[in-house]
Structures are given as C-alpha cells and as structure tokens.
Amino acid sequence: MPATNHTFTLGIEEEFAIVDPETRELRSHIQEILEGGKVLLKEQIKPEMHQSVVELGTEICSSISHAREHVIELRSKLASLAGKGGLRIASAGTHPFSHWRDQLITEGERYKEIVRDMQQLARANLIFGLHVHVGIPSRESAIHVMNQARYFLPHIYALSANSPFWIGRDTGLKGYRLKVFERFPRTGIPDAFESLSEYEDFCKLLVKTGCIDNPKKIWWDIRLHPFFDTLEVRVCDAQSRVDDTLAIAALIQAVIAKLYKLLRHNTTFRVYRRRLLDENRWRASRYGIEGKLIDFGREAEVETRSLLNELMAFVSTEVEELGSKREMEHIERIMREGTGADRQLAVFHRTNDMKAVVDQIVAETYEGLTLPEADAGAAAQ
Amino acid sequence: MSHPAHIYTLGIEEEFQIVDPETRELRSHIQEILAGGKMFLKEHVKPEMHQSVVELGTEICGDVRCARQQVIQMRSKLAMLAARDGLRIASAGTHPFSHWMDQLITADERYATIVQDMQQIARANLIFGLHVHVGIPDREEGIDIMNQARYFLPHLYALSVNSPFWLGQNTGLKAYRQMIFERFPRTGIPDAFESLSEYEDYLKLLVTTGCIDNAKKIWWDIRLHPLFDTIEFRICDAQSRVDDTIALAAIMQAIVVKLHKLRSENVTFRMYPRRLIEENRWRASRYGLDGKMIDFGRKCETDERELLHEMLEFIAPEIDELGSGREVAHIERIMREGTGADRQLAVWERTGDIKAVVDHLVEETYEDLILTRAHAA
Numbered sequence: 001m002p003a004t005n006h007t008f009t010l011g012i013e014e015e016f017a018i019v020d021p022e023t024r025e026l027r028s029h030i031q032e033i034l035e036g037g038k039v040l041l042k043e044q045i046k047p048e049m050h051q052s053v054v055e056l057g058t059e060i061c062s063s064i065s066h067a068r069e070h071v072i073e074l075r076s077k078l079a080s081l082a083g084k085g086g087l088r089i090a091s092a093g094t095h096p097f098s099h100w101r102d103q104l105i106t107e108g109e110r111y112k113e114i115v116r117d118m119q120q121l122a123r124a125n126l127i128f129g130l131h132v133h134v135g136i137p138s139r140e141s142a143i144h145v146m147n148q149a150r151y152f153l154p155h156i157y158a159l160s161a162n163s164p165f166w167i168g169r170d171t172g173l174k175g176y177r178l179k180v181f182e183r184f185p186r187t188g189i190p191d192a193f194e195s196l197s198e199y200e201d202f203c204k205l206l207v208k209t210g211c212i213d214n215p216k217k218i219w220w221d222i223r224l225h226p227f228f229d230t231l232e233v234r235v236c237d238a239q240s241r242v243d244d245t246l247a248i249a250a251l252i253q254a255v256i257a258k259l260y261k262l263l264r265h266n267t268t269f270r271v272y273r274r275r276l277l278d279e280n281r282w283r284a285s286r287y288g289i290e291g292k293l294i295d296f297g298r299e300a301e302v303e304t305r306s307l308l309n310e311l312m313a314f315v316s317t318e319v320e321e322l323g324s325k326r327e328m329e330h331i332e333r334i335m336r337e338g339t340g341a342d343r344q345l346a347v348f349h350r351t352n353d354m355k356a357v358v359d360q361i362v363a364e365t366y367e368g369l370t371l372p373e374a375d376a377g378a379a380a381q
Numbered sequence: 382m383s384h385p386a387h388i389y390t391l392g393i394e395e396e397f398q399i400v401d402p403e404t405r406e407l408r409s410h411i412q413e414i415l416a417g418g419k420m421f422l423k424e425h426v427k428p429e430m431h432q433s434v435v436e437l438g439t440e441i442c443g444d445v446r447c448a449r450q451q452v453i454q455m456r457s458k459l460a461m462l463a464a465r466d467g468l469r470i471a472s473a474g475t476h477p478f479s480h481w482m483d484q485l486i487t488a489d490e491r492y493a494t495i496v497q498d499m500q501q502i503a504r505a506n507l508i509f510g511l512h513v514h515v516g517i518p519d520r521e522e523g524i525d526i527m528n529q530a531r532y533f534l535p536h537l538y539a540l541s542v543n544s545p546f547w548l549g550q551n552t553g554l555k556a557y558r559q560m561i562f563e564r565f566p567r568t569g570i571p572d573a574f575e576s577l578s579e580y581e582d583y584l585k586l587l588v589t590t591g592c593i594d595n596a597k598k599i600w601w602d603i604r605l606h607p608l609f610d611t612i613e614f615r616i617c618d619a620q621s622r623v624d625d626t627i628a629l630a631a632i633m634q635a636i637v638v639k640l641h642k643l644r645s646e647n648v649t650f651r652m653y654p655r656r657l658i659e660e661n662r663w664r665a666s667r668y669g670l671d672g673k674m675i676d677f678g679r680k681c682e683t684d685e686r687e688l689l690h691e692m693l694e695f696i697a698p699e700i701d702e703l704g705s706g707r708e709v710a711h712i713e714r715i716m717r718e719g720t721g722a723d724r725q726l727a728v729w730e731r732t733g734d735i736k737a738v739v740d741h742l743v744e745e746t747y748e749d750l751i752l753t754r755a756h757a758a
Contacts, residue, residue: 119553119667121560172500179502183560185663191656202656209675210682211660274655275572275583279592282566286500294590301591 008257008322010067011133011230012249013057014075015048015238016365017090018082024358026052026095026126027087028104036081044074049111050126051104054078054089060135064250064324071242076369083371090361092340093128093163093177093237096354100126100167121184127177128238130160132249133230134256140196141263142224142231147192148259148269153221153235154280154293155311156255158304159331160236160248161288162340168354174288174341177237178281181219186212189281190220192271199224221281231256240340240364243330250327254315257322272296288339305335340364389638389703391448392514392611393630394438395456396429396619397746398471399463405739407433407476407507408468409485417462425455430492431507432485435459435470441516445631445705452623457750471742473721474509474544474558474618477735481507481548502565508558509619511541513630514611515637521577523605526640527612528573529650533636534602534616535661535674536692539685540712541617541629542669543721549735555669555722558618559662562600567593570658571601580605602662612637621721621745628711635696635703642699653677669720686716721745 018029028051037045046055056074061067075089082089100123105111115122136142161175173179182188193199203215203226212218215226221235233252239245262268280293289308292301312319312328319328338346347360399410409432418426427436437455442448456470463470481504486492496503517523542556554560563569574580584607587593596607602616614633620626643649661674670689673682693700693712700709719727728741 117667120547120550120557121552121554166501169501171502173502176501179564182563185659186656191654205657205680206660208680209660210673211675273572275567276586278566279587279590286498292591294592296586299586299589 006135006137006229007260008253009135009230010061010064010249010253011058011228012061012067012071012245013055013131013133014071014091014245015128015130016054016056016078017092017095017128018052018054019088019090019095019358019362021086021088021362024355026098026103028052029082029085029087030054030106032085033078033081036084037078040077040081041074045078047106049106049114049122050100051106052098053126053128064246064253064322064327067249068242068246071245072368072370075242075365076371079366079369079371088362089365090358091128091238091240091365092344092361093161093175094166094180095126096165096344096357096361097168098126100124118184125180125184127163127180129177129234130236130238130245130248132233132236132252133225133228134233134253135228135230136256136260137229139224139229141260142229143193143196143199144263144268145256145259146190146222146224146231147271148262149222149231149233149255150189150192150274150277151269151272152255152311153189153233154277154284155304155308156233156248156252157221157235157237157281158284158287158289158291158293159251159308159334159339160239160244161284162237162239162344164341164345165348165354165357170345170348173286174290174339175237175285178235178285184219186218186220188221189274189277190222191274237340240343240361242368244334244340247327247330247334250319250322250324251312251315251331254318254322254324255311257318258315261318270297288341289335290342308335388516388518389634390516390611391442391445391630391634392439392609393442393448393452393626394436394512394514395452395472395626396509396511397435397437397459398473398476398509399433399435400469400471400476400739400743402467402469402743405736407479407484409433410463410466410468411435411487413466414459414462417465418458421458421462422455426459428487428489430487430495430503431481432487433479434507434509444703445627445634445708448630449623449627449708452626453749453751456623456746457752460747460750460752469743470746471739472509472619472621472746473725473742474542474556475547475561476507477546477725477738477742478549479507481505499565506561506565508544508561510558510615511617511619511626511629513614513617513633514606514609515614515634516611517637518641520605520610522641522644523610523612524574524577524580525644525649526637527571527603527605528652529640530603530612530614530636531570531573531655531658532650532653533692534570534614535658535665536685536689537614537629537633538602538616538662539665539669539672539674540689540715540720541620541625542665543618543620543725545722545726546729546735546738551726551729554667555671555720556618556666559666565600567599567601569602570655570662571603572655573652618721621724621742623749624708624711625715625721627708628715631700631703631705631708632693632696632712635699635705635709638699638703639696651678669722670716671723689716
C-alpha cells in the first residue's frame with residue numbers, strides 16, 4: 001500500500017471515573033489530579049465538564065503495540081495520582097449509581113456556556129466514552145471511508161456495551177450511555193455525504209447560523225476530525241480492561257484500513273441510510289452481543305456473534321498487515337465471556353450489590369497496569 | 382376546490398393525565414375510567430401503557446368547528462368520569478413531578494411485549510402528546526406532503542411546548558417530552574422519501590427483519606398513517622386548553638391544504654435534510670417561542686415569533702378558505718402571552734410550588750368544558 005507514515009496511525013482517548021473506594025461514589029477530584037498531572041501527564045490529561053471525570057489521550061501511535069504501551073502508561077500514572085488522594089479510577093460507560101445532580105461542574109467559561117445552552121441535558125450528561133482516532137491522509141477519501149464505516153458502528157458498539165446501570169437502576173439495556181448522550185443535538189450515526197465539500201458546507205452553515213461555534217460541537221458516532229486528518233470513532237462505551245480498549249481500537253483500525261483499500265480498488269461497501277443503520281444501533285444498545293442484528297445485504301436478522309465473526313474475516317488481511325492478531329484474539333474472548341455490560345450484570349446478579357459492581361469495574365480497570373507496589377495493593381483491596 | 386369529502390378532514394387524539402386533587406400526583410386509574418367510559422365514550426377512549434394515562438380520539442371531523450365541539454364534549458365526559466372518584470384530568474407534555482417508577486403498567490400482552498422489548502425506555506416513557514390527523518387525497522401525494530411538511534414541524538413544536546418539568550426538576554428546556562421520547566427508535570423527524578414505494582419498501586424491510594411487527598411502530602414526528610389516508614402530526618406536546626389544541630390543529634390542516642395547492646401549481650416547498658431540520662427542532666425544544674430559529678432559505682437566524690408570523694401569512698388564504706380564522710387567532714394570543722411551558726414556569730416562579738403548577742394545568746384543562754355544577758367544583 002502506498003501509504004504515508006500517517007496512514008492508519010492510532011490515537012486513543014479514554015474517559016475515566018474517579019471513585020471513592022469507601023462509598024464507591026464518584027468524587028469530584030479533577031482539580032487535584034490536574035495539579036499533580038501537570039508533571040506526570042502533561043497535555044495528555046484533560047478535564048471534562050464534570051469534575052469527577054478525567055480524559056486521557058495518547059500521542060499519535062504508529063501501531064497497536066505502541067498504543068498499548070501508551071494506554072498502560074497513562075492509566076498507571078492516573079491511578080497513581082488518584083491513589084495519592086486515596087481514590088481509585090474506574091472505566092465504564094456510566095457509573096452504576098452516582099447521580100449527576102451531586103457532581104460539581106468544572107469551572108471555566110466554556111462549560112458555563114454549555115450548561116447555559118443545554119441546561120439539564122448537559123448537567124445529566126455524566127457518561128464515559130472511548131474515542132479512537134485513525135489517521136487518513138486525504139480528507140476527501142476520509143469522508144467516503146466515513147460513509148462506509150457507518151455500517152459497522154452498531155457491531156462495534158455491541159462489543160463495547162458497558163453501561164447497563166443508570167442512577168442505581170438496571171435499565172435492562174446493555175448500553176444506556178447512548179440513550180443519555182443522544183439527547184444532545186448532532187449525535188448518533190451521521191447521514192452519508194456526497195463529498196468533502198458537502199460536509200464542509202454543512203459545517204459552514206451551522207457556524208454561520210449560530211448552531212455551533214466550531215465543528216468540534218458535532219458529536220456523531222463517527223466524524224472526520226475538524227483539525228486532525230483522522231476519522232474519530234466515538235460510539236464506544238469506555239472499556240474497563242486495557243485489553244478491551246486495545247481490541248476495539250484494533251478492530252476499528254482494521255475496518256478503516258479495509259474500507260480505504262476498497263476505495264482504492266474502485267469498490268465501496270454499500271452505503272445505507274441512517275434510518276436503517278439506526279435499527280441495528282438500537283439493538284446493539286439493547287442487547288449488546290446477545291441479540292441479532294440485521295444484515296441489510298441479505299435482508300435478514302442474524303446472530304450478532306455470527307456477524308462479528310464475519311466482520312473479523314472481512315478484515316483479516318488488514319489485521320495481519322497491522323499486526324493486531326493478539327487483539328483479535330481478545331475480541332474472541334469478549335464474545336465467549338461477555339462484554340463489560342455482561343460482566344457488570346453478572347456481578348450484580350451474584351451479589352445484588354451495586355458497590356460490588358464498582359469494585360469489579362475498578363479491578364478490571366487496573367488489570368495490566370504497572371503500579372508501584374503500594375498503589376497496586378490498594379487497588380486490589 | 383373539488384375533492385372527495387375525505388380530504389382535509391381532521392382527527393384529534395389527546396393524551397390526558399389522571400391526577401389526585403389532594404396529592405397532585407398521577408393516579409393509575411384507567412381501568413375505572415374504561416369501565417365507566419364504555420357507555421359515555423365508547424371507542425373514543427383508549428388505555429395507554431401507563432395506567433395513569435388516558436387517550437381520547439375524536440371522530441373524523443369535517444372542519445375545525447366540528448373538531449372543537451368533539452374535543453370539548455370528550456374532555457367534559459372524561460372529566461366527569463374522573464370526578465366520580467374524586468379525581469381530575471390534566472393536559473400537558475409531562476407531569477411536573479410524578480415519577481414513572483410509581484406508575485402501574487396496563488395489563489395486556491401488547492404492553493408486556495413493549496416493556497420486554499424496550500425495558501426502562503418504555504417504563505420511563507411517561508409523556509403526553511397531541512396527535513392531529515389531516516385527510517389527504519391519496520397516499521402518493523401524502524408522502525410528498527409529508528416530505529415538505531417536515532420543515533414546519535419545529536415551528537409547530539415551538540408553539541406547543543408544554544413540558545418544562547420532569548420528575549420534579551426544572552429541566553431548563555421548554556419541552557422535555559421530546560428528550561424522553563427520542564430514546565425510542567424510529568422517532569424524530571423522518572428522512573424525505575423519493576416516493577410512496579420507497580416508503581413502503583422500507584416498511585416491508587423492517588417487518589421482514591423483525592424490527593417491527595407493523596407500521597404503527599413507526600413513531601416519527603409526522604407520518605403517513607399506516608391504515609387511514611391521513612398525515613398524522615405527532616410532534617406536539619399535549620395542550621392544556623381546548624383553544625390551544627384547536628388552534629394547532631387548524632394550522633396543521635391549513636399547511637396540508639397549502640402544500641396540496643402548491644403541488645397542483647407545480648411548486649414545492651424546498652426539502653432539507655433531516656440534519657438541518659433537527660437544528661431547529663432542538664431550538665424549539667430548548668427555547669419554545671423565545672429563541673431564534675434558522676431560516677434555511679435565507680441561511681440566517683431569525684426570531685421565532687417573526688418566522689411564525691411568516692408561516693401564518695404563508696397559509697393565510699387557506700385559513701380563510703377553511704374558515705378557521707377564529708381558531709387561528711388564538712395563536713396570536715399564545716405568541717403574546719406565552720406557550721403552555723411559559724405559563725407553567727410563570728406559576729412556578731410566582732409560587733415556588735410545583736403542586737400549584739398541577740393546579741394550574743388542571744384549571745386550564747377544564748377551560749370551556751361543559752360540566753354539571755357538581756363536577757365543575
């Protein structure tokens with residue numbers, strides 16, 4: 001492939017919950033973390049609107065193994081910083097029971113404005129996502145890859161579902177985070193665009209008519225990043241284990257590599273309308289990998305697991321090329337043992353105790369981290 | 382205009398809250414209402430998923446005056462049935478504070494399936510809407526009218542906003558009902574369809590693939606009704622006063638007539654993608670009448686009141702022809718004095734008492750009803 005170095009590079013952003021190991025509630029602790037993080041994490045750590053949320057973003061990574069090192073390093077540093085305050089980090093799409101009303105909002109004109117604009121929708125938006133950036137050198141091509149990649153978002157989401165609880169209730173859904181977020185405008189699966197200019201005209205019109213001040217306020221499940229030449233897949237719930245994050249990032253990377261290759265061979269995955277893709281998105285949110293999704297080519301319902309196996313076969317060449325076989329094996333483990341949501345629900349059914357669910361999320365979040373003994377011991381408690 | 386009698390007929394469906402005048406909470410009371418209503422209201426009364434919700438639907442009405450009579454008659458009967466057990470009816474997009482967790486679900490295979498399927502999304506769907514049906518000449522044209530009418534939905538919604546409170550909180554939005562409902566699939570503003578057959582193929586595909594068992598599970602803000610030859614406007618919050626309901630229905634009817642007329646003159650309203658119309662829909666839900674909406678033709682933000690005046694001008698000849706000038710004049714009053722949401726918020730700001738908001742809703746819901754003296758008290 002005549003690709004520049006930038007092609008298919010990875011960037012991974014994860015949003016973490018800061019929790020109190022005694023109460024298991026969220027703790028509004030970002031100020032202290034930022035204070036300590038200036039030295040340790042530099043510009044790779046960012047506050048979010050709620051002070052109990054921390055975002056970590058890797059550098060641009062040339063390969064999945066490079067990304068893995070980074071994610072482990074960042075998570076480990078964050079865990080140490082939280083440990084200093086006697087706190088823990090936890091990664092899942094929602095906190096099982098903490099209420100958004102009890103969270104402090106980060107100071108700053110930007111967040112004030114969002115709250116003024118979005119009101120309760122903003123204050124209640126206490127959710128945690130995994131965002132994966134994949135480099136594509138040409139924005140023209142990237143729009144067409146985005147159009148095609150929309151098809152796979154529900155499949156990828158099904159694997160990542162990790163938010164069955166909301167404000168202390170079992171919602172009956174595997175991924176409730178999407179339901180919280182989709183109250184915002186400009187969310188969900190985007191329409192397909194004819195061309196880069198159609199997309200850019202859309203952005204310009206929204207800015208001109210005061211809907212947004214810049215295209216970063218487009219929060220679709222997938223987007224062409226406004227500044228970087230990357231496609232950003234934003235649909236996934238935050239993943240508890242490092243292995244889960246990397247497996248999903250690797251799958252996203254391979255799908256994008258595959259679709260880019262199709263374009264260069266003058267073919268394209270079929271582009272379906274949002275109203276059809278939304279049916280699968282709903283099923284993924286409701287059932288995770290336990291349900292059926294629609295195969296629109298065959299016009300039939302098919303077990304999600306079977307479609308995921310097909311998807312992995314579809315991208316197997318790219319997986320080889322990108323060196324992410326280990327990550328694909330972990331996807332098979334998720335399919336065998338369950339998604340984060342399935343694991344949360346299993347603990348809840350076994351213990352009937354939401355606090356035990358938090359403990360499990362914390363334990364999974366620390367899996368594979370490299371911590372000084374003191375911190376590691378504390379996490380294991 | 383020469384057309385069969387069915388065209389431009391009106392049908393109005395309203396969803397009501399049954400409230401306890403002491404606690405002001407919702408009361409799961411539909412079984413008693415249905416038992417009593419068999420005689421009075423016959424097939425015009427329907428249960429909903431939550432037992433504290435009652436739906437009333439008019440017959441097919443030839444014009445807006447007939448619809449008004451029917452709405453008054455049915456509201457009055459329902460109010461009397463509720464009064465027998467010391468209860469009241471109230472009409473608004475949400476109840477200000479009652480929690481969905483406390484509501485009983487109507488015992489019925491159909492609702493059990495919905496709850497099984499949709500889980501918390503269904504149980505939490507404790508909202509109240511106004512649905513208006515307008516008769517269309519044929520389904521081909523119906524799709525065309527639906528495509529064009531999408532543009533007007535946020536403006537209709539801005540006039541109808543009536544759900545600022547949810548579970549006892551002031552949400553900061555004028556209409557929170559949309560935010561609850563759009564967690565369901567197949568809601569919001571639909572895409573435009575090329576033709577009736579494209580729409581029908583879409584329905585068939587959803588049925589084939591087990592997404593829906595029938596087309597009634599498409600819950601868009603506007604839809605071509607699966608069984609009747611009507612366009613159904615479903616976007617509006619339930620309206621407290623009879624006058625509010627009727628004024629909105631009159632405008633919807635006039636829009637359909639207008640678009641039909643344009644078509645016969647070979648003109649069409651411009652069709653915009655859903656992603657643009659949704660920007661206005663969000664603004665309507667957030668600000669009601671008090672914000673700005675985008676005029677996509679002029680590509681600029683404009684005060685919503687100004688755009689509504691333009692809309693009323695646009696359909697003025699049709700309002701004349703349909704003889705609904707008096708009903709539509711009420712829109713001017715809404716624009717002057719505020720929407721249902723504005724009035725709810727005013728009571729709350731004055732009293733700091735969310736129970737007073739319920740009293741206010743009940744009072745508005747009973748305006749113009751014909752009650753015996755005992756029931757009026």
